[in-house]
Amino acid sequence: xxxxxxxxxxxxxxxxxxxxxxxxxxxxxxxxxxxxxxxxxxxxxxxxxxxxxxxxxxxxxxxxxxxxxxxxxxxxxxxxxxxxxxxxxxxxxxxxxxxxxxxxxxxxxxxxxxxxxxxx
Numbered sequence: 789x790x791x792x793x794x795x796x797x798x799x800x801x802x803x804x805x806x807x808x809x810x811x812x813x814x815x816x817x818x819x820x821x822x823x824x825x826x827x828x829x830x831x832x833x834x835x836x837x838x839x840x841x842x843x844x845x846x847x848x849x850x851x852x853x854x855x856x857x858x859x860x861x862x863x864x865x866x867x868x869x870x871x872x873x874x875x876x877x878x879x880x881x882x883x884x885x886x887x888x889x890x891x892x893x894x895x896x897x898x899x900x901x902x903x904x905x906x907x908x
Contacts, residue, residue: 831857834892837864845870859885866893879904 841851841864851865856874858881865872866889876885886900 832860834860834864834867837861838867841865841868841870856885857881859888860892863889863892866896866898 837860841861845851845868847869848871850871850873851861853861853872853874856862856876859874862872862874862885874885876882882902886902889898889900
């Protein structure tokens with residue numbers, strides 16, 4: 789019988805350089821190229837979520853991104869044949885997210901639905 793809670797922390801070896809505005813990964817992620825953060829303050833390379841989605845989910849499953857940001861995780865999910873659900877509190881990023889999913893989400897038809905809920 790399990791009576792406790794196991795918490796696993798994963799630390800990706802990465803660094804942010806304010807000088808060039810890019811994230812870069814290190815260690816086993818050396819082959820991932822940095823991405824310029826010009827449309828959102830927390831953009832990261834598509835390859836990061838793509839690899840993790842490939843390792844930890846199956847085709848047709850749904851990926852949850854509670855902090856959608858610029859939509860990189862949803863684009864990677866579409867590219868890998870997964871559905872995705874993401875939450876973003878800033879409506880200014882809706883167009884950035886939709887563009888990224890259309891551009892980086894691979895071939896094929898994609899349905900992008902935005903559901904808004906008013907605070908209060």
